[in-house]
Structures are given as C-alpha cells and as structure tokens.
Amino acid sequence: MKHTKVRDLLQSTTAIDEVSVKGWVRTFRNNQFIALNDGSILHNIQCVVDFENTPAETLKRITTGAAVAIKGRLEESKGSGQKYEIQVTSLEILGDSDPEKFPMQPKKHSLEFLRENAHLRVRTNVFGAIMRVRSVLSFAVHRYFQEKQFVYVNTPIITGSDAEGAGEMFRVTALPLDKVPTTEEGKINYKEDFFGKETNLTVSGQLEAETYAMALGQVYTFGPTFRAENSNTSRHLAEFWMIEPEVAFNDLDANMDLAEDFIKYVISYAMDNCKDDLEFLN
CATH class of the missing domain: 3.30.930.10 (Bira Bifunctional Protein; Domain 2)
Incomplete structure (x- = not known):
C-alpha cells in the first residue's frame, strides 16, 4: 500500500477508512499517542495506538527519532489541536532510536547545539x-x-x-x-x-x-x-x-x-x- 504524506492527511476534507503513513516519532506519551512527522509539513499528525493490544516490546521501541510505518483509519480527532488523527491498526518499527543517545529530544535547542548535530538538525x-x-x-x-x-x-x-x-x-x-x-x-x-x-x-x-x-x-x-x-x-x-x-x-x-x-x-x-x-x- 502506497503511503500518504502527513501534509495531505492533515489537509484531508473527509475521513478515510485505511491510510498508510511513514515518518519519524517526535513524541510518544502515555504509551498511546504518537506525534508523527515526515518533513512534508510543519505540523505533526497524532497516531493513537491501541496499547492494550500492542506488544510491550514494540511500545518500548516507539521513541523520539524512531522511524515507523503506520496503517490505520483517518478519523476526526477526539481531542483539541488537530482536525484529524490516525487510529492505528498496524505499526512497524523501521528504524530504532536509542533515547540515551539520540540528541534531538523534544525540547528547545540552541543554534550552536544544532550546528554541532548538523546531520539531524533538519528534523x-x-x-x-x-x-x-x-x-x-x-x-x-x-x-x-x-x-x-x-x-x-x-x-x-x-x-x-x-x-x-x-x-x-x-x-x-x-x-x-x-x-x-x-x-x-x-x-x-x-x-x-x-x-x-x-x-x-x-x-x-x-x-x-x-x-x-x-x-x-x-x-x-x-x-x-x-x-x-x-x-x-x-x-x-x-x-x-x-x-x-x-x-x-x-x-x-x-x-x-x-x-x-x-x-x-x-x-x-x-x-x-x-x-x-x-x-x-x-
């Protein structure tokens, strides 16, 4: 299944029964909510994981910077801040990111710090x-x-x-x-x-x-x-x-x-x- 850009999903005018998206995890909170970005747009799309039916080992690998492939339903968001979100039905880790070593954690970084991590600063x-x-x-x-x-x-x-x-x-x-x-x-x-x-x-x-x-x-x-x-x-x-x-x-x-x-x-x-x-x- 061909994956869709986050930009196109966020600009969608209707819900979609099945979508596929690939990108990098910006944040993962409460073992449930993934903020995903693929570089096509400034904003992230929220992906809601069914954590009760997702293996604990997989949940541990959903860390900031990890590359993932997600399939699910594009639905109107139940929360504030975004029009649509993805209810995840399938999640694959394409590339792990060690939280102890990955420098681009979800916080504000100085330009000097980003200069020293040029290979990741575009994220x-x-x-x-x-x-x-x-x-x-x-x-x-x-x-x-x-x-x-x-x-x-x-x-x-x-x-x-x-x-x-x-x-x-x-x-x-x-x-x-x-x-x-x-x-x-x-x-x-x-x-x-x-x-x-x-x-x-x-x-x-x-x-x-x-x-x-x-x-x-x-x-x-x-x-x-x-x-x-x-x-x-x-x-x-x-x-x-x-x-x-x-x-x-x-x-x-x-x-x-x-x-x-x-x-x-x-x-x-x-x-x-x-x-x-x-x-x-x-």
Missing part, C-alpha cells in the same frame, strides 16, 4: 521550516523566469575569470602542496597544474551569462557562488546561491522594473505557499 521545526521555504523560493525563481521566457544557463563553477573583481576567490589546484613546482623566478608554475593555468571557484556567472544573452536575448543563472572574504558577519557567506539575469537591449529603467517585479513575485509566491512555516519562523 527540528526551525530547520524544517527554513528548508521548505528555501525550496519554494527556489522553485519560484525558476517559475518566474520561465514564465517570462528567459533561458536558464549553467555557468562554470571552476573558472579562470574573476568577474571584474567581484570578490576574493578560492583557488583550485591539483598541485602537490608539499612540493609546489615553481618557475625560474620562484613563482608557482601553474603550467604544471591540472588546467595549465591559475583557476578558482566562481564569484559570479556574469561573464558567461552576458555572452549567452548576446545570442539568446534574455537568460538567467541560479547557482553556487564562492567568496573568500574572511568576514564573520551574517551578510558575508563563503558559499551562497546567486541569481543573475542578463537581458540584451535593456536600459536602466527596464532593469529596475525587472528586479522589482521579480522580488514581488517570489515573495508573494512564498507567502501563498509557505504560510505555516513563515508564521512559525516569524
């Missing part, structure tokens, strides 16, 4: 919401430009261009760092490197996008960008994704109109499609 409400919003924003970027008939182009990540000095660059080399070849002048001999010249991680796809625009009319890039600027502020990142449209024959007014219309579009799209996540993050 928290904060990072789950951030990643869903980021996903929707990325889709909105492509949707906007595709609806405007822009051509999406992929520009090189490894490049010899400094994009008009847009920022400090990370160097890329295959030379042995313990014995770097040098020229007669004592400088690094990049002719012996992989590309035969000095190369770096891109700081911008501008140069390539401009050449494409001169043939395709209007193009955009949306990809990873790197800046070797050692500035520990929230406005300087070593790696980020940058959006760069290039349009042939545009004047300054047209560029300003494009930027304004684009920002309005992606923000409106996110507000329409990420209401719960944005309210939570606010």
Whole structure:
C-alpha cells in the first residue's frame, strides 16, 4: 500500500477508512499517542495506538527519532489541536532510536547545539521550516523566469575569470602542496597544474551569462557562488546561491522594473505557499 504524506492527511476534507503513513516519532506519551512527522509539513499528525493490544516490546521501541510505518483509519480527532488523527491498526518499527543517545529530544535547542548535530538538525521545526521555504523560493525563481521566457544557463563553477573583481576567490589546484613546482623566478608554475593555468571557484556567472544573452536575448543563472572574504558577519557567506539575469537591449529603467517585479513575485509566491512555516519562523 502506497503511503500518504502527513501534509495531505492533515489537509484531508473527509475521513478515510485505511491510510498508510511513514515518518519519524517526535513524541510518544502515555504509551498511546504518537506525534508523527515526515518533513512534508510543519505540523505533526497524532497516531493513537491501541496499547492494550500492542506488544510491550514494540511500545518500548516507539521513541523520539524512531522511524515507523503506520496503517490505520483517518478519523476526526477526539481531542483539541488537530482536525484529524490516525487510529492505528498496524505499526512497524523501521528504524530504532536509542533515547540515551539520540540528541534531538523534544525540547528547545540552541543554534550552536544544532550546528554541532548538523546531520539531524533538519528534523527540528526551525530547520524544517527554513528548508521548505528555501525550496519554494527556489522553485519560484525558476517559475518566474520561465514564465517570462528567459533561458536558464549553467555557468562554470571552476573558472579562470574573476568577474571584474567581484570578490576574493578560492583557488583550485591539483598541485602537490608539499612540493609546489615553481618557475625560474620562484613563482608557482601553474603550467604544471591540472588546467595549465591559475583557476578558482566562481564569484559570479556574469561573464558567461552576458555572452549567452548576446545570442539568446534574455537568460538567467541560479547557482553556487564562492567568496573568500574572511568576514564573520551574517551578510558575508563563503558559499551562497546567486541569481543573475542578463537581458540584451535593456536600459536602466527596464532593469529596475525587472528586479522589482521579480522580488514581488517570489515573495508573494512564498507567502501563498509557505504560510505555516513563515508564521512559525516569524
């Protein structure tokens, strides 16, 4: 039986006799109520276990972080806080979670703690919401430009261009760092490197996008960008994704109109499609 996303179950308009859902246990209380989340939505769905007819060994394995597969009936909830809940008829433990070792217990964690547990932090409400919003924003970027008939182009990540000095660059080399070849002048001999010249991680796809625009009319890039600027502020990142449209024959007014219309579009799209996540993050 194909499993259904928690998001779809919570947005259901009617009860369903048999559903299948898979996800991770957020909490389990009174040996009866499982708060289950699969990452598709901020909210959990409550799954009610018939603990009197469930083996004690199985109940012990329902711990925070455990992966489970549940089948049951989607019914109107008898409690407050949710419209629907699942009356469990079948429960399978897909992956155990040791409560003594699993770090993401149901309590508030500092961002520093989450940074140290990066492989699990997306299971928290904060990072789950951030990643869903980021996903929707990325889709909105492509949707906007595709609806405007822009051509999406992929520009090189490894490049010899400094994009008009847009920022400090990370160097890329295959030379042995313990014995770097040098020229007669004592400088690094990049002719012996992989590309035969000095190369770096891109700081911008501008140069390539401009050449494409001169043939395709209007193009955009949306990809990873790197800046070797050692500035520990929230406005300087070593790696980020940058959006760069290039349009042939545009004047300054047209560029300003494009930027304004684009920002309005992606923000409106996110507000329409990420209401719960944005309210939570606010």
